[in-house]
Amino acid sequence: MTRSPDTRPPVLSVRGLSVRFRLSGNRHIAAVTDARFDLAAGECLALVGESGCGKSVLASALLGLLPANARSTGSAVLDGDTDLLAADERTLARSVRGRRIGLVPQSPAAHLTPVRTVRSQLEETLRELTGVRGPALRGAAEAAASRVSFPAGHLDRYPHQLSGGLAQRAATALALIGDAPLLLADEPTTGLDRDLVERTVDELRRHTDGGRALLLITHDLAAAERIADRVAVMYAGRIVEIADAGRFFGRPGPRHPYARGLLDALPERDFAPIPGMPPELGALPEGCAFAARCARADERCAQLPAFDGAVACHHRLPDDRPSKERTDA
Template structure:
């Protein structure tokens, strides 16, 4: 959370997204998401594929399809509600200037028929209003900030390795000095060495005035970079915790979050049984109940997000409660 008295870079309240389908059916992709992000903070939003993480990111950028309906608010420092802003405002004032995007597929994000240099120069000219005479130098400085090698600037995206394509996309995202950096699955398809280099690069650019929201299913990458962890399941955020607690001795408090950690090869390597529910056919009550070892009659009712976790049985984490449970 943002320190007391400081306005957060991003304040999300009740963010929900549903898609209107044929026949009047709706798919609830994100439901009632709440979180804040302070300047200098790095928050990792984690969960299995298909849980709604990237839909949430698209909602923040105003990039949802026409059949999407949103509710709630997502307010940037300065007062702009991203969910209420029109396309003109988003295109001219938000994307690149207040929210920088590091995309999931940098090669697809980059224009294939243009060199990296020309794309950097175009972005510099658009966002910084840089005079033509200074474009080349400013573009090279932008590349250097993201550790993109100068001798590759005149190459096309298909001539770059996965790691260099990611650095090119990062360089583009950093040009406008946006206070919020949104990285959507930035390590997908990279080997472990490149994953670590990518998240270290993102961490380096999260300074006192910039916050990072990283969406990922890679818990090792999240552990390496995040100050806080938000866990999403079936469209809902079910736990938010300090990363030190989440990955440390205390561990996660929600059974699903615990299952994610236990499935890692370096931990118990025990997969969570069953499959997540389809977002178009969510059950009543807790969506994780069918896969949970703690399920009870209480789980027929959707748990409230209280004390940073949404679970009826979170009180059982207390030692005295666990002792009573097994007596």
Template sequence: MPGGRRIAAVTEARFDVAPGECLALIGESGCGKSVLASALLGLLPANAQTTGEARLGGLDLLAADERTLARTVRGRRIGLVPQSPAAHLTPVRTIRSQVQETVSALTGIRGRTAVRAAAETAVARTAFPEDHLDRYPHELSGGLAQRAATALALVGDAPLLLADEPTTGLDRDLVEHTVDELRRHIDDADRALLMITHDLSAAERIADRVAVMYAGRIVEISDAAVFFGTPGPRHPYSRGLLHALPDRAFTAIPGLPPELGDLPGGCAFAPRCARADDACVTLPNLTETAACHHPHIPENSRA
């Protein structure tokens, strides 16, 4: 809020995610993806304001009070894989004790032996090494901390899993293991997964649908098979993102994203887009086609 002026970090974020489905939310750093995740969990700063609705079953998450969010939502109805796992792990307790406490709190499992076994099963799902369970968070690499945080998120078997950059700090083999485990987690019991990521390869491996965010707005929602295959995304920004995949010819997107406090009128991507036309000065509603949801697409960018 520079100079006391309020800015909109996220606007026009309309989407849904169904049981048994993974929706991958992708976009450049700073576009508003993690702000959206924090809003769903009631973890925004005290001076932030939210409008609209975010429905989980019959509960409006944006209207829920802190007591409801803490006691019935976080961990129980929404499991969180945080973007910065080291900040979410208790620094003065071992990983084993933290996972065991989570098992006891969220699963109803009782008895030292049963809780210990359940905790070891939870961390094994994320390939966390058993001989590191009695280490403290500061003794772990970034990748190990990420795997520990993922194990904690999976313990409660929440109907919605919110994974914010779950592959950060992992090598490629562990990225594939992690996304495959997340996929199994939602497939096993029709759980839903909202995966926030800039790792397009991971999104391609796991997602059923893809939502693209730019400058705080979702500009396109598409079936993953359409987005990563044929005919591909429709929005020019989405097409530019695909060039970050290792099997595509790399082409940089010119320019820089706009400041959220100084967004241009109409499509915020227009100043960076070689295909912008006069109609781009008007920002239309997100509409639906047979294959994807999309905003206005410049005439000279249509396939």
């Protein structure tokens, strides 16, 4: 059954989001440039791309967690009433993080309190976000852990006693408490075996199908294919393609040569890696940043291609085959 389109205003509307890091010697790094997308209730948007392309920086900007030498511009409006880029730290800490936006962090060990057990951290979050107290609290904590296949026998352990995969699951359990309208999941499958990857992303999909929005930041294209409604591809700090997941992973496939290269590099496909390396974000070319690695590049690529909401490329691949809509299992 095809998921019906959502006609409500977007949960998150991002326009012109850019992040620059100031370095010594009047240098800067353009970590994110002119990102723009909408994310609807009940939708999963997977943000994919090679490591270092700016995906996690974008998530940090949305939560106001950038370091002091970073400057963000543009807008990121949550539920039509709060510009996350303009909000002060008090607003973000008291009413946004955890309550309106949940976060599955890329480095869970850094977000878990080292001197408290997993159980105590789950119980504290349940008290704060759901109001559960008393005898029911213990069972609620175990239910929260069970959602992400965190073993009950490990609930009384401290973070340093957990494997990387268990720490990841503990962080995911904490993020799901409260059912925030928007969930940012930054590499939520790190350290998990394939079975746990599938169980984790399926739980994220169930969370989304309950009417919440999910921004899934991942390099795991198989996980993205399993649960995403749309895919946004980032390269060298810019979003270069946004497409329906069915079209992206099926037919006609990606239209940006870089996005097509990501799929072709998968072992189950052509297993053909993209030649060369991404450019340094502190020394980006004036034109297309992918041109040096692209077999289709020519003199037009000396000019930066505009993003029209779908693709940013002077040599976009043909879109001449019928689309394959994403259907629910």
